[in-house]
Amino acid sequence: MSGDELIPPSPKYDPAATPPPDDHALFAENEPFALFEHWFKEAKEKEPNDPNAMALATADKTGLPDVRMVLMKGFDAHGFAFYTNGDSAKGRQIAENAQAAACFHWKSLRRQVRIRGAVEWVSEAESDAYFRTRDRGARLGAWASLQSTPLPDRLALEKRIAEAALKYGLGEVPRPPHWHGYRIIPSSFEFWRDRPFRLHDRLVFSRETPAGAWVKSRLYP
Numbered sequence: 001m002s003g004d005e006l007i008p009p010s011p012k013y014d015p016a017a018t019p020p021p022d023d024h025a026l027f028a029e030n031e032p033f034a035l036f037e038h039w040f041k042e043a044k045e046k047e048p049n050d051p052n053a054m055a056l057a058t059a060d061k062t063g064l065p066d067v068r069m070v071l072m073k074g075f076d077a078h079g080f081a082f083y084t085n086g087d088s089a090k091g092r093q094i095a096e097n098a099q100a101a102a103c104f105h106w107k108s109l110r111r112q113v114r115i116r117g118a119v120e121w122v123s124e125a126e127s128d129a130y131f132r133t134r135d136r137g138a139r140l141g142a143w144a145s146l147q148s149t150p151l152p153d154r155l156a157l158e159k160r161i162a163e164a165a166l167k168y169g170l171g172e173v174p175r176p177p178h179w180h181g182y183r184i185i186p187s188s189f190e191f192w193r194d195r196p197f198r199l200h201d202r203l204v205f206s207r208e209t210p211a212g213a214w215v216k217s218r219l220y221p
Helices: 024-028 032-046 089-096 124-133 136-144 154-168
Strands: 053-059 065-071 074-076 079-085 099-106 111-121 179-193 201-206 215-218
Touching (some): 024 201, 032 179, 053 089, 079 124, 136 154
Antiparallel strands (some): 053 099, 079 179, 201 215
């Protein structure tokens, strides 16, 4: 199979057609969290799988980047929260370089949102509260998995899961001390919307400090 057969063709547009108008609600909005909330509500209604999935990019102390998909588990005016094993690759990278970028891509809406900023831990109380909402199997898995370290075979993981299940029996499974939440505190947002002929809309919000005012601008596509 040739490479051309693997790559979908570019969309076709009528060059004489009238381009869609600017979305007044998009460009009139002066607060990025409110705009994100509006877009995310639409994504939850239309995106078939995991509208809260985001590509999370971190970098180690040398600056070498790394990226993977994670699930955003909460957002408010402070930032975007996700949870993981602090001993994992991303946990170690954040410990070395407490900055991150994330991208939400909603194919059904033909939109994406990018955020960049510093990373902080969420409170212990928040981590405990979220951990209690996880399925029991996922809570046991948080104890069993030595995340991002070499695994001899699947049986080794299943053995550790069985050992964790035996340890806690039918009782409560507490949050491991190495497992906690992180929050990206955005210093910038970019809201991207697909437009014909790759003349996309790009709306940017940026600020100098977490307490600073947002500055809004548009970028060439």
